[in-house]
Amino acid sequence: MISLEGFANEADANSLGNTVMSIVRALYEKHQLDLTNLKRILISYDFPNALKRVTEEYNHTSPSSYTNSKQARAIAQLITKGAREEFTLVLGIEFFFEWFNNDGKFELTEDNIHFVLHRIHHELIHVHEKNVLNCLDSSLLVDQYDDALLMSATRSWSEYLANLNSAYSAPQETVTLFLEQLDSVIKEVPNEIETLVLQYQCKLIPLDEMYLAVKDRIKLIANSYAYAFGYVDALGIDLNDNFPELSQNLVECKLSDVIHKLVVSFRTLTKLYDEGAIENYDAFDEVVKVIDSMFECFGLTLERTQDENGTGLYIHVG
Structure with a gap:
């Protein structure tokens, strides 16, 4: 083994x-x-x-x-x-x-x-x-649209669940590290995304390069939030008292409203999981919507396309 x-x-x-x-x-x-x-x-x-x-x-x-x-x-x-x-x-x-x-x-x-x-x-x-969750086909072939949204949703929730259910074995130093990492991510990564979009709009980088870099950073934001709030929810951490700078940055960051909805969707999905009520990938729809809205916060709208070659992805940049 x-x-x-x-x-x-x-x-x-x-x-x-x-x-x-x-x-x-x-x-x-x-x-x-x-x-x-x-x-x-x-x-x-x-x-x-x-x-x-x-x-x-x-x-x-x-x-x-x-x-x-x-x-x-x-x-x-x-x-x-x-x-x-x-x-x-x-x-x-x-x-x-x-x-x-x-x-x-x-x-x-x-x-x-x-x-x-x-x-x-x-x-x-x-x-x-x-x-x-043996009802979910882990060998599912996903297109570019699902990779950006559905896969990001399932994986970020999975990280939330893993920290939620393992939190009591976590040393305090580990919990603090993940909360500090989230603080770093929400302060740095949105600016990185804005720079990438601007570089594309100024024709400094191609669309594919911009999109792939942005997609990775959206995943990083979602996963960092998932890791941190798995601990927060399991251990009942009061961010205002224990991590006031992070608490303030979460309120003031560009994605404030969106990431609040993200943790709500994680909690709702976890309740379904605990009740044995997840039957298919449709259960992740609310998390998918939140991930989608993250792209929209930076002026990117993702659309699944269909032609004789199968499905594709169209990226609107506004």
Whole structure:
């Protein structure tokens, strides 16, 4: 179940693998997680290539759900084979950085165990969610329109749910980090999007380049909000008292009204999930509408087109 790649020290590899296996078993038993078809956890020093290889092995055609940016860096990805034949969880070595000392040796202590334990808990919630929502076809082939909206909606809500349901294993430092990251994102990323749109309007970059960069940033905003408010809702955090600067920035940012609607849609969808009432992707319609309105805030309107070659995407820039 545990595979390790790129380790120079066999003892460190064995210690890490055994520790991860013990934590997975403990979380599985304590929280009654459905880990059906989680066939492998792959831990690699070369995360991008490991992810690429597993994706190709599984013939996984859905677009990647993570974004590499100065605000967020990918270190974990759950890959699905077929509808739900099996899952592989790919983890970069950075996922475990607290467990390695300054000499690069594996060293587990009472002070550092909880950081990585929580990350593992978060990832296992994703596996559990996929098994609970077996009515959703994870091998669904999506067009460009669905990738921008439906996939962004499902993935951002999934991150909200994972932090909501794993929050009690999170160290305070981790919670603070995600809330500070959200603050950074809402202060920086909307300006980046406005600059990209302006560059396109001034004919400095082509439409496709502008759109893809904007789409990634919209996903980053939605995911950052989802991560942070999973903790906020689970732990009952009062932002006004504990994170006043973030609270003020959320009110004053360009997307203030939209991101408030986003968390409302997350909560509504989570209630349906808890009641076993999600039957198909239509349940995500309200989240999709909010993601769509994020594009509209920056003057972009997305339209699905249809011709003899199939569906396409038309981007109105106003």
